[in-house]
Structure formats: structure tokens, C-alpha cells
Amino acid sequence: xxxxxxxxxxxxxxxxxxxxxxxxxxxxxxxxxxxxxxxxxxxxxxxxxxxxxxxxxxxxxxxxxxxxxxxxxxxxxxxxxxxxxxxxxxxxxxxxxxxxxxxxxxxxxxxxxxxxxxxxxxxxxxxxxxxxxxxxxxxxxxxxxxxxxxxxxxxxxxxxxxxxxxxxxxxxxxxxxxxxxxxxxxxxxxxxxxxxxxxxxxxxxxxxxxxxxxxxxxxxxxxxxxxxxxxxxxxxxxxxxxxxxxxxxxxxxxxxxxxxxxxxxxxxxxxxxxxxxxxxxxxxxxxxxxxxxxxxxxxxxxxxxxxxxxxxxxxxxxxxxxxxxxxxxxxxxxxxxxxxxxxxxxxxxxxxxxxxxxxxxxxxxxxxxxxxxxxxxxxxxxxxxxxxxxxxxxxxxxxxxxxxxxxxxxxxxxxxxxxxxxxxxxxxxxxxxxxxxxxxxxxxxxxxxxxxxxxxxxxxxxxxxxxxxxxxxxxxxxxxxxxxxxxxxxxxx
Amino acid sequence: xxxxxxxxxxxxxxxxxxxxxxxxxxxxxxxxxxxxxxxxxxxxxxxxxxxxxxxxxxxxxxxxxxxxxxxxxxxxxxxxxxxxxxxxxxxxxxxxxxxxxxxxxxxxxxxxxxxxxxxxxxxxxxxxxxxxxxxxxxxxxxxxxxxxxxxxxxxxxxxxxxxxxxxxxxxxxxxxxxxxxxxxxxxxxxxxxxxxxxxxxxxxxxxxxxxxxxxxxxxxxxxxxxxxxxxxxxxxxxxxxxxxxxxxxxxxxxxxxxxxxxxxxxxxxxxxxxxxxxxxxxxxxxxxxxxxxxxxxxxxxxxxxxxxxxxxxxxxxxxxxxxxxxxxxxxxxxx
Numbered sequence: 001x002x003x004x005x006x007x008x009x010x011x012x013x014x015x016x017x018x019x020x021x022x023x024x025x026x027x028x029x030x031x032x033x034x035x036x037x038x039x040x041x042x043x044x045x046x047x048x049x050x051x052x053x054x055x056x057x058x059x060x061x062x063x064x065x066x067x068x069x070x071x072x073x074x075x076x077x078x079x080x081x082x083x084x085x086x087x088x089x090x091x092x093x094x095x096x097x098x099x100x101x102x103x104x105x106x107x108x109x110x111x112x113x114x115x116x117x118x119x120x121x122x123x124x125x126x127x128x129x130x131x132x133x134x135x136x137x138x139x140x141x142x143x144x145x146x147x148x149x150x151x152x153x154x155x156x157x158x159x160x161x162x163x164x165x166x167x168x169x170x171x172x173x174x175x176x177x178x179x180x181x182x183x184x185x186x187x188x189x190x191x192x193x194x195x196x197x198x199x200x201x202x203x204x205x206x207x208x209x210x211x212x213x214x215x216x217x218x219x220x221x222x223x224x225x226x227x228x229x230x231x232x233x234x235x236x237x238x239x240x241x242x243x244x245x246x247x248x249x250x251x252x253x254x255x256x257x258x259x260x261x262x263x264x265x266x267x268x269x270x271x272x273x274x275x276x277x278x279x280x281x282x283x284x285x286x287x288x289x290x291x292x293x294x295x296x297x298x299x300x301x302x303x304x305x306x307x308x309x310x311x312x313x314x315x316x317x318x319x320x321x322x323x324x325x326x327x328x329x330x331x332x333x334x335x336x337x338x339x340x341x342x343x344x345x346x347x348x349x350x351x352x353x354x355x356x357x358x359x360x361x362x363x364x365x366x367x368x369x370x371x372x373x374x375x376x377x378x379x380x381x382x383x384x385x386x387x388x389x390x391x392x393x394x395x396x397x398x399x400x401x402x403x404x405x406x407x408x409x410x411x412x413x414x415x416x417x418x419x420x421x422x423x424x425x426x427x428x429x430x431x432x433x434x435x436x437x438x439x440x441x442x443x444x445x446x447x448x449x450x451x452x453x454x455x456x457x458x459x460x461x462x463x464x465x466x467x468x469x470x471x472x473x474x475x476x477x478x479x480x481x482x483x484x485x486x487x488x489x490x491x492x493x
Numbered sequence: 494x495x496x497x498x499x500x501x502x503x504x505x506x507x508x509x510x511x512x513x514x515x516x517x518x519x520x521x522x523x524x525x526x527x528x529x530x531x532x533x534x535x536x537x538x539x540x541x542x543x544x545x546x547x548x549x550x551x552x553x554x555x556x557x558x559x560x561x562x563x564x565x566x567x568x569x570x571x572x573x574x575x576x577x578x579x580x581x582x583x584x585x586x587x588x589x590x591x592x593x594x595x596x597x598x599x600x601x602x603x604x605x606x607x608x609x610x611x612x613x614x615x616x617x618x619x620x621x622x623x624x625x626x627x628x629x630x631x632x633x634x635x636x637x638x639x640x641x642x643x644x645x646x647x648x649x650x651x652x653x654x655x656x657x658x659x660x661x662x663x664x665x666x667x668x669x670x671x672x673x674x675x676x677x678x679x680x681x682x683x684x685x686x687x688x689x690x691x692x693x694x695x696x697x698x699x700x701x702x703x704x705x706x707x708x709x710x711x712x713x714x715x716x717x718x719x720x721x722x723x724x725x726x727x728x729x730x731x732x733x734x735x736x737x738x739x740x741x742x743x744x745x746x747x748x749x750x751x752x753x754x755x756x757x758x759x760x761x762x763x764x765x766x767x768x769x770x771x772x773x774x775x776x777x778x779x780x781x782x783x784x785x786x787x788x789x790x791x792x793x794x795x796x797x798x799x800x801x802x803x804x805x806x807x808x809x810x811x812x813x814x815x816x817x818x819x820x821x822x823x824x825x826x827x828x
Contacts, residue, residue: 047538048698048781064548064629065627065629066548066627066629069627070627092630092631092632093546093629093630093631094629094631115636116636119636120641123640123641123642124641128697128698129538129696129697129698130538130697131538131539131635131636132635132636133541133542133633133634133635133636134633134634134635134636135544135631135632135633136631136632136633141633143538308581308588308589309581310579310581310591311579311580313577313772313777313778314768314771314772314777314778315768315771315772315773316771317771318768318771318772320771321764321767321768321770321771322764322768324767325760325763325764325767328760328763329756329760332756371698371701372698372764372781372782372785373698373701373702373705373781373785374701376702376705376757376760376761376785377701377705377708379756379757379760380705380708380709380712380753380757383712383753383756383757384712387716387749387752387753391716391749420719420723423660423664423715423719424712424715424716424719426660427656427657427660427711427715428708428711428712428715430656430660431653431656431657431707431708431711432708434649434652434653434656435649435653435704435708438645438648438649438652439645439646439649439700439704440641440642440645440646440700441642441697441700442642442697442698442700442701443642443645443646443649443700443701443704445701446701446704446705447649447704450708
């Protein structure tokens with residue numbers, strides 16, 4: 001390859017990488033009201049980096065001390081004050097209706113059981129870290145990751161922040177719904193369309209979330225008996241009217257058209273991803289018999305629910321510090337490769353930068369939640385790519401010791417290491433896929449990150465070979481370019 | 494860097510060291526299961542705690558800081574220290590200030606502080622500095638979640654280890670496949686044992702770090718056994734005894750086996766230092782960072798010292814079995 005061709009290709013690639021690096025890392029205002037948020041600042045991060053959100057759930061008959069003191073402390077409303085003082089008893093930091101305390105142990109046990117069911121429901125959300133705590137025996141505190149990016153956390157991206165909080169709000173609202181499943185003939189109906197002793201959830205074999213090509217749905221698999229029974233109800237209904245699926249006294253907005261008999265034993269309700277996930281978890285839980293006994297955060301009989309955002313445990317700028325660590329790891333890899341392999345090290349440096357950009361873009365586009373463990377697995381990918389390149393460079397160095405020409409050494413070096421590199425990447429890519437598919441929550445995210453890292457590593461292994469060919473072609477001292485010392489034989493003098 | 498360690502001759506030493514650490518870890522874990530409420534020290538998202546929440550509404554600008562000041566003084570007077578503090582809300586919509594304490598903090602001391610806070614706030618309301626505020630102390634018993642994550646992680650890791658064995662048995666040699674599986678299990682067991690011994694507060698993030706430990710082990714065994722496989726084709730190395738062959742391979746791979754986990758461990762230490770500054774509390778970041786550090790230490794020791802030594806033992810056993818199988822067939826030919 002000629003000097004000009006080599007320079008043009010190298011310049012184009014370096015320029016493309018530089019432009020992508022700028023867009024990936026630098027945020028800037030585009031007008032007085034608009035702002036461009038870099039790829040890196042819009043990566044969704046775990047609770048340790050962007051904080052948690054929590055809500056305290058008060059069962060019917062329990063109110064917070066704050067709500068109690070608002071009424072009791074209001075000296076103007078004596079009647080209500082007297083009512084509260086007679087009605088509630090302080091239990092730790094909450095106030096419980098005396099009626100509920102008649103069978104105190106049973107009430108406590110019901111709250112604990114509800115907390116366990118709620119914990120299991122939130123576990124199915126696949127959060128990187130969440131907690132369900134029974135507070136003072138009579139209330140439940142649910143804490144989940146805020147699922148925000150750095151831009152959302154710092155309110156540079158207000159819409160993303162509000163979307164993340166809305167999603168959490170919906171999750172808390174729906175996953176804490178009490179009561180059984182029922183089918184009703186209107187959205188305001190208070191009674192089931194089924195017989196008194198009929199259990200609507202027994203009509204279904206399984207209720208799950210179904211995803212295909214970016215669309216999401218709640219899938220109801222009917223049993224044979226359930227199919228027949230539901231078909232009778234549907235056929236008996238007048239055309240144009242609907243039946244509504246309820247959990248407790250809340251409609252989920254899912255309707256069954258009456259008048260037209262069912263043809264399939266599976267029913268699908270297409271929804272947004274978050275709604276489809278929340279509804280499928282809730283319905284599956286209720287279907288399995290995990291029904292909450294108490295009604296939570298009903299403004300009439302308990303304290304209204306508030307969603308509170310918590311500062312990240314690692315501090316407000318934890319994500320920045322994490323970025324600094326990753327940057328230092330990249331710099332260390334670049335410096336080590338340049339020191340060891342001179343100008344060839346720069347090709348490895350370019351590869352490492354491209355790998356980092358690929359990871360940032362992938363995390364951003366796929367929407368994988370980055371946690372501390374995720375950052376470590378991405379660094380393991382960085383180690384994989386660096387050590388793979390070093391392994392090949394060393395194999396080529398060995399070939400040069402045999403007295404071969406530079407081209408022959410590179411060719412043989414790559415040939416001899418190909419199967420080893422392939423074995424390494426095949427094992428790792430399959431393992432990463434297994435972790436992503438079988439694992440759950442943070443583990444699955446780590447598996448997915450490593451899957452992308454291994455694919456990037458193998459692709460960049462060939463990119464290194466290409467760039468080596470492009471950059472070394474016009475160079476006269478090819479051995480010096482790579483930091484190799486050529487074996488000099490006596491007869492060559 | 495060239496090294497010349499005799500890994501193979503120290504097989505028994507490494508096995509004893511590993512067995513001891515794993516046994517101590519199991520013993521500590523089992524004892525703690527009965528006396529300290531858990532095999533591990535459950536912290537982070539699984540920790541029980543005590544908490545004081547101060548709710549405020551319509552506080553004038555600057556008064557939020559006054560509430561925080563009142564609270565800090567009250568806690569200091571009561572002799573209690575929180576490990577986490579969260580200030581939420583705005584001055585026009587109101588919000589909450591939350592102080593979290595360890596479970597061992599006495600609730601009476603917290604209630605005493607809460608009374609002091611409420612009295613101070615009452616005085617503030619009367620003189621017009623504050624509008625409305627209320628403090629209360631709570632005890633939180635956290636449900637130990639993670640059973641789904643634990644089950645799925647166990648299945649995932651089991652499948653990963655089986656695949657590691659099958660692939661190595663097909664592409665490398667059976668003895669290498671056995672050694673690779675032993676390496677996976679050993680490093681994972683060491684990870685668990687060290688976490689039990691060090692009593693690092695653990696949450697659900699430990700599942701991910703357990704998987705990272707296995708991934709790094711697989712990465713290092715791929716490099717290590719590839720070297721051994723190549724050495725088997727090298728006549729100059731093939732002439733050596735099994736011990737010398739394994740030692741040669743292990744020494745050639747010493748840097749990779751040490752450097753991969755060491756670089757990651759270095760990143761963990763750096764993260765610990767920087768995040769401690771960020772959070773103003775090393776205790777807050779100790780859980781995931783120590784998890785990572787323990788995993789990488791287990792990998793560095795397991796891949797560099799334990800696995801080559803054990804592989805040497807397996808190779809010797811394999812050779813003995815091959816010789817024993819060949820001997821009767823020679824005898825029968827002689828007859």
C-alpha cells in the first residue's frame with residue numbers, strides 16, 4: 001500500500017473516531033433552552049450511581065405520624081383532633097386504628113406476608129438492587145433504583161427524569177394492588193360477571209409478558225375449561241360491549257370484546273413495555289395465589305403514597321468518579337501498549353478507544369443499566385482485547401526471531417494464533433450469552449455487556465490486523481515501528 | 494518478565510491453603526448463620542436498620558438547612574451517629590430528611606433525639622422560622638430478597654461451568670477440561686469463603702461479582718491451557734517431565750494470570766478511593782468494591798498458583814492410567 005493511500009485511510013478512521021468521541025463524551029447547550037446530552041451522560045445507571053426512589057405503603061387503618069400530627073396539632077379543628085386521638089394509637093413511628101389493634105398479631109402477620117409478596121413481585125422486575133422493608137411492623141417501605149442517566153439525575157434531561165420517575169410510580173402503584181382477579185362488565189362496576197364462587201384466575205394456565213420485535217404484550221394462556229367458560233360469557237354478551245379485567249377494585253384497562261366468540265386459547269393485550277411488565281407480574285402473582293390482604297395508600301383510610309428520590313449512596317458525582325476510573329484504565333492500557341510496542345501500540349490504543357466507544361453506544365442504544373459490576377465486566381472486556389492483541393504481537397515477535405521477513409512473520413503470527421483467539425472468543429461469547437439469557441437482573445445485564453464486549457473484541461482483533469497493514473506498509477523500518485528488534489545473522493554483515 | 498516458579502511441586506501446599514481458607518469460610522459462615530443472623534453479613538439492600546424521618550412542608554428558603562442543623566445537633570446530643578442521610582424535596586413543595594442508623598442503635602436514644610428535634614422545630618414554628626415539620630423514628634426489617642436472582646445465578650453458573658468443561662474436553666484435552674472445571678469451582682468457593690470471613694456487607698450485587706469471578710477464571714484458563722496445548726506440540730518442551738512441562742507453561746503464562754485480575758483489582762482499589770471521596774464515607778462503598786477485590790484476589794491466586802499445580806496432579810494421574818492401560822496389552826502381546 002502506498003504512502004498516500006495509507007495516510008488517507010488512517011486519517012479518515014482517526015477523524016471518525018475523534019468525531020464519535022466528541023459526541024459520545026461532550027454535552028453542550030444548543031440554544032438557550034435546548035441542550036445536547038452526550039451518549040455517555042444518557043446511559044441508564046444503577047442505584048449506587050444515580051440513587052433510589054422509595055415509597056412508604058400504609059395499609060388501610062394506618063397513617064404516618066406526620067399526617068396524625070397535622071390534624072392533632074391543628075388547634076382550630078377540635079372535633080377532628082378529638083376523633084383522631086380517640087381513633088389512633090401510636091405504634092413506633094406510625095399511628096394505627098384501635099380497631100386494627102384488636103387482633104394486633106394477625107394484622108402484623110398480614111403486613112409481613114404482604115411485604116413478602118410485594119418483594120417477590122418487585123424481584124420479577126429484574127432491578128439491579130431493590131429492597132422491601134417492614135417499617136415498625138405496620139407499614140412497608142419499597143426502595144427501587146431510580147433508573148436514571150447522569151443527565152436525568154442532574155436534571156439536564158428533564159423529560160428522561162420525569163419518565164423514569166413516572167415508570168417507578170406506576171410500578172409501585174400496580175405491584176402493590178390488593179385483591180383477586182375479576183371480570184366486570186364496566187369500568188365502574190363493583191361486582192364480578194362470574195358466579196359468586198367462581199375464581200377468574202383459575203381460567204388461566206399462565207399469565208406472562210410477551211415481547212416480539214419491540215412490541216410488548218400481556219399474554220393470557222387459557223385452560224381448556226377456562227376457554228369454554230370464558231367463551232360462554234363472551235358469547236352471551238351483547239356485541240359492541242366489553243368486559244374489563246380487574247385486580248381488586250382497580251381496572252387494568254384490559255378489555256375483552258363481548259359478542260364475538262374466542263377462537264384462540266391465548267389472549268394478547270399489547271401495551272407499553274413498562275405496563276406490560278407490571279401487569280404481567282401483578283396478574284401472574286395473583287394467579288399463583290399471592291394476593292395482598294391489605295389495601296395500601298388509600299387516601300380515605302391511610303396516608304397517601306409519595307415517591308421520594310434518594311441521593312446515590314456513592315454520592316452525587318459517583319458516575320463522574322466511575323468515569324474517571326474507566327478513563328484511567330483506558331489510559332493505562334494505551335500507555336502500556338505504546339511503551340511496549342512503540343507505534344504499533346498506537347494501533348492498539350486506537351482499538352481500545354473504538355472498543356470504549358462501541359460499549360458506550362451499545363449501552364446507550366440497547367438501554368442496558370450500568371452498575372458497578374457492569375463497569376467491571378466492561379473493564380474485563382478491555383483486558384480481553386488488550387491481552388488478545390498483546391498475545392498476537394508476542395507471537396509475531398517470536399516469528400521475527402526465526403529470521404523471517406516482517407510480512408511473513410505477521411502472516412505466520414496471525415495464522416498460528418487464530419485458533420487460540422477463536423477458542424477464547426467462542427468460549428467467552430457462549431458464556432456471556434448464557435449469563436445474559438439465564439441470569440437475572442444485574443447478572444443478565446453483566447452477561448449482555450460482556451457479550452457485546454467479546455463480539456467487539458473479536459471484530460477489533462481483525463481491525464488491528466487491517467490497521468497494522470495500512471499503517472506499516474509505507475514505513476521503511478517495520479521492525480522499529482513495532483518495537484521489535486530484528487535478529488542479525490553473521491552472514492548479513 | 495520471566496519467572497521460574499516450581500508450581501507443580503507445591504500442589505499439596507496449595508490444596509491445603511485453599512482447603513483451609515474454604516473450610517474457615519464455611520465455619521465462619523455457619524457459626525454466623527446461628528449467632529449473627531446470616532451466613533454472610535447482609536448489608537446494602539438487604540440490611541435491617543433504624544431510621545429517623547423528618548417531614549417538612551412549606552419551609553422558607555434556608556430553613557431546610559436549619560432543620561438539618563437541628564437534627565444533627567439532636568443526634569450528637571443523644572450520642573448516635575447515622576451512616577446515611579438523605580435530603581429530599583424543595584422549599585416550596587416540602588419533603589423529607591432521612592437519617593439511617595444501624596440496627597444496633599438503641600431506639601430509645603433515637604426517640605430521645607426525635608423528641609428534641611420536634612421540640613426545637615416547635616420553637617422554630619412559634620417564632621415563625623419554620624412552618625410545619627414533624628420527626629419520627631422507625632425500625633425497618635428488610636425482607637431478604639434475591640431468591641429468584643440466586644436461583645437463576647446458580648443455574649447460569651452451573652451451565653457455564655458445564656459448557657466450559659465440554660468445550661475444553663472437545664477442543665483441548667480431558668485433563669485440561671477437568672482442571673478448568675476445578676479452577677472455576679475453586680475460585681468460586683474461595684470467593685464465597687473470603688466474603689464469609691471478611692464479613693463484607695453484601696447485597697444483591699454479589700451475584701454479579703460471583704459471575705465476574707467465573708468469567709475472569711474462564712478467560713485466564715483459556716490463555717493458560719492454550720499455552721500448555723501449544724507446548725505439547727513443542728518437541729523441546731515435550732521431552733521434559735510432566736512437572737517441568739506444566740511449570741514451563743505456568744511460568745510463560747504467569748504475567749497474564751496475574752495481570753488480568755491484578756489490573757481489575759487495581760481498578761477496584763482506585764474505585765474505592767475515588768468513590769469514598771465522592772460519598773464522604775468509605776463504609777458506603779465498601780460492599781461492591783470489596784466484592785470485586787475478593788473475586789479478583791481469588792482469581793489471581795487460583796489461576797496462577799492453584800490451577801497449574803492441580804493440573805500437574807491430574808496429568809500425572811492421567812499418565813499413570815495410560816501406562817497402566819498399555820501395560821496389560823503389552824503383556825498379552827508378549828504371551
